[in-house]
Amino acid sequence: MAFSAFRNANQDVIRFLFVIGISSFVLVIGLLLSQPEAKCAIVVLLMSCFWMLEILPLAVTALLPLIFFPVLEVAEADKVAVQYFKDINVLVFGGLAFAVSIEHWNVHKRVALATLKAFGSNKAMVLLSFMLIGWCLSMWISNTATTSMLIPIATAVANEFDPTTSSNRKRRKQQQQQQQEKAISGCENVIDSFESGIKETNLDQKEELDTFANDPAENESQINKTELETFVSFKRGLLLSVAYACSIGGTATITGTAPNALLLGNIEERYGKATAFNFGTYMIYSLPQSLICLLIAWTVIYFLQVHTFKKSKLDNQENESFREVIAQQYQELGCWKPAEMIVISLFVALALLWFFRSPKFIIGWADVLGLTGISDSSVVITIVLVLFACPSFSDEPKADKTLLTWPVIHQKLSWSMLFLLGGGFAMAFGVKSSGLDLVIMEGLKYFSNIPIFFLLFIIVTVVGFLTEFTSNTSTASIIQPIMASLAEALGVHPFLFMIPTTIACSFAFCFPVATPPNAIAFSEGTLRVRDMVKCGFMLNILCFSVATVWAFTWGELMFSMTSQQSP
Template identity: 35%
Template sequence: MCRAILAYWKYLITLLIPLLFLPLPLVVPGKEAQCGYTIILMALLWCTEALPLAVTGLLPVVLFPLMGIMESSKVCMEYLKDTNMLFIGGLLVAIAVEHWNLHKRIALRVLLMVGVRPGLLLMGFMGVTAFLSMWISNTATTAMMVPIAHAVLQQLHKTEVDRIAAEQVAVTKGTVNGGFELEETTPPPAYEDVVTMEKEEPVDLQQLEQKHQTFSKGMSLAVCYSASIGGIATLTGTTPNLVLKGQMDDLFQENENVLNFASWFAFAFPTMVILLVLSWLWLFVMFLGFDFRKHFGCSGSDSDKLKSKVAYDVIRGEHRALGPMKFSEIIVLVLFILLVLLWFTREPGFMPGWASLAFDVGGKSYVTDATVVIFIGLLLFLIPSELPSCCSRGRAQQESQPNKIQAPPALLNWQTVNQKMPWNIVILLGGGFALAKGSEASGLSRWLGSKLTPLQSIPQAAICFLLCLLVAVFTECTSNVTTTTLFNPILASMAQAICLHPLYIMLPCTLSSSLAFMLPVATPPNAIVFSYGQLRVMDMVKAGCMLNLLGVLTITLAINTWGFPLFNLGSFPAWANSTASTQC
């Protein structure tokens, strides 16, 4: 019977959860209880993953119209909003970068510039991974960087083992240098020395192997942690950021575009850098110790120089294997830089942007960040991947079809996009937006806000810290998208109830949802490095527990320092006051 229950647990959960909570909308009158029933149902299905996340996200399309909360047409409109198009456009650019291996070239080039000493190697891999994760998915970044890191470390370990073996053979033969055999001048070692050497050899190799395993664990954790940290720096870096953007536009439709690419980057990028440095210091001390001089190459020993040269040669070999930059890589890089510049200069805040200067209609610009990224995405399907040449054709083409000229393929094709585009996340995003809109339409948000007014007596900084800590713990067991989707509408209602700027708690809690460092199941990068077999769950828990605390402290510091003037958090905004249940 137990085996049958374990085999059919998903079916049992999808059947029992709706029946268990069905008395809530039946006994308690009002649309608030009906919407609450939908939220509880979706939250439990998301947490247990009894249904695929995207399938659970479709429930509002069925339940909200049946309960009279929202019309079906209005619910369906939430599934392809401006934020969803921003997500799709960002992924189009990321897919192009991955498709032409531009991200690998950037990673290897930076590693060659940073250096290959253990401390610098750890810093280099973390910095490169975080930078790439700002623009492409953290899963793809981790999947690319982990094999490179382990190839470098494996070669370092092999070189060190060979060096020690050569030295021991040299000592056995009566010389300290394996390159010179001075048999006539060097006496053979005494019997006691040989016995001592034979006893110490396994210990030395065992210690070396243990040291290699420890550093490999640290490097694996460094890659997956920096992939999660890097995603918080940009609006399109990770999905929870877009969830917040979409819910802000839904719940506070007159928010004056307070969250855009430039304002997000101004707040989150310094936060990411500080957290990345703290993470590097923690992992350095935990896996390399306190000998900074040795691990930064200041000792100058021959063995350290040899290991550095070997690591450098491995990375340089990987870089040379890519060959010279192709036309397609150059164009993708140019389009990527153009996209970032257009994002930053659209509405920089401290000066009029190009959108308001060139595309102003009646005092309002209709251009958003989604407009920009979709424009760049369209160019990827229009620009050829090679220089058009009507005169130079390949030999095989000349022999088979001498009179036919074949155009080169575009930078992107739909088949590649369809294979790599996570369409399930688009539906999941839409389900979250529909849930937030239903909470507002049913009055559940206002009801929750009225119940949270006692929090007004607690200091604001304490509220922010405790909520971020709660979200950071919750996201270890659920996806960060689910966590943000469920918490943000409640946080928005709470902020309105206690006359607190909504971004003061919604923004740091959204960033905290990316602090999934403790468990392999918390986020895909953790699962990828855990699958390599060198890590135990306890290794990840020990390292991630401190990083979670450091992350919450860093985010709380950021929102209470440069976040205040950037978003004007000291006053309750008029766009939030207009939808509040009680006027502040």
């Protein structure tokens, strides 16, 4: 133990010396350089290195522009600091706060169990139901929180298919007895048929009786092995389905995942707020694509992971067990509480207000009221204030008096996400203000000879596989300004490169470390890395293809991506 502590202490000292050494080196080199774009470039490289290697916490690395940009005279400190609490940061804060209220009152669990009750208990439908729940919930609350909530439920459901449990063994023995009685009855019918002169026989039933009569132990062993393989395969597929669905669902809305929020902020910073890009239009663009990717994931997981063995002989009994587990867990929640009904009502109101604020394809409520200065952040903060003020109407003595309290927010809200977003915006601000984006634009003109479709697919694939090893938020922070510069250099619509590559940052399905949902599913203990790679690699390629094709088809209808050069 002492040696282990000494070794860990040495590693901490080495990391400390590395951080101080490399930061000092970058600072000295930056002071020696004269061009602001070169100074900004080495800061971007330093942040990229720290983010990819996770030498420091991601949110701490995001604070580096506050130090380096003013010292190297890339940008003034007050202008850099503003990037950490922009309108989009307020939007994300409000979305996270509302998600906390949903989790705090267990509304997400009630919705999940109600959906599972409504679906059939066939294994394919069980997979689909869990995926739809994870997909829908992760549009609005953290995919990490959604996965954390669904994995225990999925594990409990999957364990009901475990043939090694005493209840399932008892059901198997009962079924074998029924099959044996049926076989005996069939043979008696065969004898009666011969006695009456009828020549038709049922040889299959006689063979089945012989199997049970000659070696029942061998038969039991064979069934156990087949059933166990089926169970393990199904459980792995169910865990994968939850993790993948939560990652895919986050791509459907602006608040679903941090790269999307970064995208909105960078577009507004670079092209202004007069573009057609907002919460509603992005959801119209991305929601159908996200649903297509979800159905592809369901198909891939089912046929590669679940549907690899023969149908279980206990499917009917297992389906009944599934229904019992879901019904029992739902019954434990009790009746709908006033707090839950208010929270779900406010959630519906928030989604509608966001979507119809200014959807562009119709006149929104903000346009009718003449509220041109209002934004999505104003809407969500209004709803959050209602949550803080509205009583919970709970009779439980330990329950909070209001739907949302500051101690709950302080404990459960992901504060690091706000700093991480701010770091991305600060980096993009430095790239633009220093002129580094123009330098990048000139260098990227060499790609003009490659057909745009194939160039986009290559970039989407590279970015997607890069996020298998790095944070999707840090990757998006680095890649979005570069994609905007590339589009401008090639004379194409910037959305054509910015949106698909941002979405690709969430398509990391191959490794446990790629995303928090993958890590949570893997930590359950049943999954193997090769299970993820087998399904994830194919799913990656298919989703990258969908993102590319979608930009050239639906993207043209929504944002004129292929026919215009500016938003």
